[in-house]
Amino acid sequence: MKPDSTWRAFITPFVLLTGPGTIFISITLLLPLLTIVMFSFWRTESYELYADWNLDNYRVLFGEAAYRTFLFRSVVSGALTSLICLVLAWPVAYYIARHGGRYRLLLVLLLAAPFFTGVILRIAALQGILGPGGLINMTLGLAGFAPVKLLMYTPFAATIGHIYLYIPFMVTAIYLSLVNFDFALLDTAKINGAGPFRAFAEVTWPLNWIGTSIGTVLVFIPCLASTITPRFLGGPNATSFGMSLSQQFGETGTWALGSAMSVVMFIFSFLVIAIMSFTIDLRRSGFTGVGK
């Protein structure tokens, strides 16, 4: 065999088409993440990184109560937000996919359009609506009611902010799953005597579980890393893991500790992904038809 033909055998259309993306993601995502893992075992002193390998950053991270609180807070907030988004997004996505007709794409794009306004402006606007002197409390005040304290600089307000920012991801993920779902299966179940709830629980829900779990992860992860929302809506007791992490790379310049925090954050994201993918049964996913 000539070297030329082995070369040809390797350069298949598959490699040519998927190669650029694989190389791109390796250079721009995997290598940087590996760098962070490496730095997490280094040491920072007056804004400089020193390559003496040690576990001190992790010791600090798990030793100090403050970091544990930040992490716990962010994980709980992420889980809560994902759950609320899941419950709200399902009927909405279902309605668009099943009854949206020719306007389906427009209805979905309307969910994405708020992204044209930057996160900071949207959060500032939410602050303007929820905060003291904001739309809600001012209207209540004019009508002679006491202002709703719960809406002003509380973790509850931060959760509203998270739902606001990330629910479009959940709806879109479920929607993308539902548009590929064959609703004839649901009708078959009903014709064969299943009630609407049973048909939903045994056909629609399990067959769209991949989309649902992708949506859940897409909401959970940005909540876990959230910095701006808790800062502007959450009040004094809402310092999140992400806020503390970005401080290490900004004000305090402790890159090594920040890297260790990034690794911990990544591990928690990965745990959630692992749990979600563990619940996916590919034989009942409806996605087995990918390709031939």
Add this chain to the structure above:
Amino acid sequence: MIGVTDRTARWRRRPMAGLLNLLYVFLYAPILYVIYASFSQDIVWPFPPAFTSQAYADLVSNSLYSDALINSLIIGLGSGIISTAIATAGVIGILRYPSKRRTLIIVIFLSPLFVAELLIGISSLAFNARILGLPGNMFSAIAANAVEGVAFSFLIILSQLVRYDWQMDEAAMVFGARPTRCFWEVTLPTIWPSLLGAFLISFILAFNNLEISFYNLGAIPTLPSVAWGSLRFGLGPELFALSALTNGFVFLIFAVMYVLMRTGLVKFGYRGK
């Protein structure tokens, strides 16, 4: 009998439609607030209303905002184009050419979805600054934003192309079309709405991204970083004005789309009646 089931179906549909409308109200209330505040005299205490267009005049006269806007547009367009091109190639690769490595490729392409933006920003800062020794620059920012864009584009295009009938392409090839010509004349005319969707999403994400761009750009301003910087002194009304203008433009496009869909001139991939 049919009338009865129709009616129950409609009653079951109504709460879902109501929830959808509520969600739109929730999502657009802050947007309307931004537009309202952009015309207010006092941005911190905008009630009761007092209107002025001062913010729009300031927006035009201040060059910081136009620089930031241009930088954001470059990042958005660059990232959008790279993401859509890479993702389209990847999707066609896994759907059309069966391979044992298909699952691996899907995992690689989707992996950025599961890494928080903050981590993408910080890790590419660490890699660029400390390993490659690069200062903040636009190329790094475009590339780092495109990481996320590739994953979103891949997800969107894949979910739309799963049902694509590749026999059309094979038919074209049988009649002598080369693969590239086949792509331009058969595949692309059918799949363009999903490519447009993927491009738009990756454009918006990169255009408005704070955390990835901020860590990769150093002192180069973008709209989100200007907003972030001005937060310390209170948000400038000019930013609200700019955002109001952007929203006006977006809704103009949506209105055009609505008319096209209504009249059935362009179906945007919808195959029903």
